[in-house]
Amino acid sequence: MYDVIVVGGGPGGYVAAIKAAQLGMKAALVEKDEIGGVCLNWGCIPTKALLKNARVYQEILKGDFFGIEGIEKNNLKINWEQMGNRKDMVVKRLVNGVKGLLKKNGVDVFMGTGIFKDKETIVVGDKILKTKHLIIATGSRPSIPNIEGLYLSMEKGIAITSKGALQLNAVPKRMVILGGGVISVEFATLFNALGTKVTLLQRSSRILKDTDEELALALQKHLIDQGVQIITNCQLKKVEEDKVICQVDGKEVNYSGEKILVSLGRQPNVEGMESLGIVYDKKGIKVDAYLETNVPNVYAIGDVNGKYQLAHLASAEGITAVENIAGKKSSINYKLVPSCIYSFPELAAVGMTEAEAKEEGYDVVVSKFPLSANGKALAEGESIGFVKIIAEKQYGEILGVHIMAVHATDMISEAVVSMEMEGTVHDVAKAIHPHPTLSEIVMEAAHGAIDKPIHY
Amino acid sequence: MYDVIVVGGGPGGYVAAIKAAQLGMKAALVEKDEIGGVCLNWGCIPTKALLKNARVYQEILKGDFFGIEGIEKNNLKINWEQMGNRKDMVVKRLVNGVKGLLKKNGVDVFMGTGIFKDKETIVVGDKILKTKHLIIATGSRPSIPNIEGLYLSMEKGIAITSKGALQLNAVPKRMVILGGGVISVEFATLFNALGTKVTLLQRSSRILKDTDEELALALQKHLIDQGVQIITNCQLKKVEEDKVICQVDGKEVNYSGEKILVSLGRQPNVEGMESLGIVYDKKGIKVDAYLETNVPNVYAIGDVNGKYQLAHLASAEGITAVENIAGKKSSINYKLVPSCIYSFPELAAVGMTEAEAKEEGYDVVVSKFPLSANGKALAEGESIGFVKIIAEKQYGEILGVHIMAVHATDMISEAVVSMEMEGTVHDVAKAIHPHPTLSEIVMEAAHGAIDKPIHY
């Protein structure tokens, strides 16, 4: 009899299993495919490894500017195979690391599909496992909408999902990306930087609908400047092999690509749980503030509960669920979950957008500061972007921070921790930020929210 | 009659002048050389611009690893002139930016040496300026110790200071660096990366005496691995043109270089202030907690007060002095001043070192987490380094954070803001850090200070 069985070995599940073991529980983890889930194997990590390669390529192309001579641009060649090998090595090392951690912490790992018999019984192959608590962490998979011809194109290997894009044999000459969410934007960045002619088709009027409008539009403009073709207000009609037929401004237009990347959202893996009597909808399994489902002692964490699709949130939910199993009443403040986009430059945000804060009725002060007025940004030759702080007026409490900058994803944690402690713009302004760093823009924007920034 | 005259236009002085004007004071700034001071013209900014070039060069050399083919390493050439031009353009743009800000805020700028007549009177050329308050922000210059033959070598242009190193005609084949402080380490990093054979001579048993020992030793080892020759416990005896004669382990040894970089500390610019009756010593002008000198209404900020030699502190002191002139009782918590070293990888720290915390009698918990267990670090191919959090046991209050990592300087602000708000390891552990980022190591170390990290 286990204290906890976790089904699904992604960043939600494996973290939950390790945490449970660390708290002294007898824990098992069931995974049907690869330990590490989407995140380590076909998500966060492989994409970031490839993006790094693309970034290095872009820097090499700018060698002259940085005073490095002797690079024959015409002789440069993308060795996609080597890029893939490096990516695979990184993934392998991390997956092995996680396996080691599971072992070290004494988690029993069962490889195979977990079949949900009842809330206390999980069957894996010929093993019947019994448990007091169950954590469902089965994750998500791409949604493939019912567009005429799309399945056929996928069967022919022309239309692909993000997983397929990570396993291509070569860098495609032309690629059409369906969808304008985070994953689409990251792949557009990647392939555009590697020389692919990318066309991104977006249903609504701009990319990145969950991102603060000002940042999303700034990035959209920058992507276009960098050569990505972005078609907004575009209704998909039909796919004919390598051709996507759609309607834009009332006219039928078509775009073709060697590959068509389908990135139109993801759906929860909820199949096979009928026997548990768990309540779920299209978005995912319903949970309460403590991540417990309608069935007592059964929890659902990560992508499968449909809140957000973020690996760090999956992990945090894993820890939280386990703490609740241990009797603590632990919950997550979903207003303080950061999200990142690894475009060039990066976007990172936490808290409310300007629009959300106004909608919620806050008396809002908005302060912005551009990278172009920051010494480090100029010294690095990376001066595109800005920071935007949204605070409420009475105390100056920070409600949201949005950053567009080359290292935005490393910078946002300052904002997360500040907001975790209900920090105000006064605190951030008073904290001496080192010079010269990009993080000074956060301090300057905080000054601007109180009074005036110095350098603008 | 001015409300404030600021003498010295570095990051201390120009920020003070702008802040004074923003608060409605009539303000003047006196600068004898270049607006922006050491920091913008011959310090923080030009060094970081050059370091970026060197970093790009290093990435280019690793092109194969990142899957970029067709770079003939033998054909690569450092175009030092272009590197210098880019650096100069960055400096010029920032200096012009500051000039624009001074103008926009209505600060009167006087170019020329400020002569201190009395505490109310500054003479610049043929102008006699009167003021109610005076801020001394005259900065510092390199100390040149009285070593036999050193002046002669300087006269011959072989021995140079950091300013000289920024104005070299070519990348030297061999360079000897005297001293193992921050500036020495940054130049060692720079020239070593550009192919110079660098020898660093250090009096004590390790480089970076103010840095946490563990980090300093880790960087020292890494620099040696990268090809820098570091001679510790080295007593300088004599310089003979391009040869430095010293004593190591009781034996006389000598090292020679095309250039000898003298980086043995800096001394305050306190000359010509006798008429003010200001108290100062070898380190600098004495000030109280409000940055006021022994002479009422006369303040001293930045390098000239000898506290630390950090541009961001100079600026913060500038703002603080002006706030005090405006009647606020404002002061700086010197325990919360971050310091950064832009080596490859970078070091950044705030608060106490492990040794300091123990000396002060704290019941200390120390938690470390390595980059090699961080997904983003591996994806970037930058997995050297670690974070070290020092907290006290009772509340878990963070006393010091020390980071060695490729983007450490952008990451340290999270720690500064946390400590500014008396944050604990509980707050930092609870704050959801985005995945995959280097900043996750800070969260993991916080978990480790409470209990156990997940990924180690």
Added chain:
Amino acid sequence: QETVVTEKRKVLATPVARKMAHDLGVDLTTIRGTGPGGRVMKADIRAAAERPQTITTVDS
């Protein structure tokens, strides 16, 4: 007779909680924080301000 020595604990409170406590006249030292590590959050102050005042008699 036993003497009770109450250790003077430092109050961990968020910046907003501190200001709000000041504005609402709540004594921070009387609040049990619900934040990480027992930190007093603004919600704790709001709850305390809404609680009916209890009259305490102090023995001298």
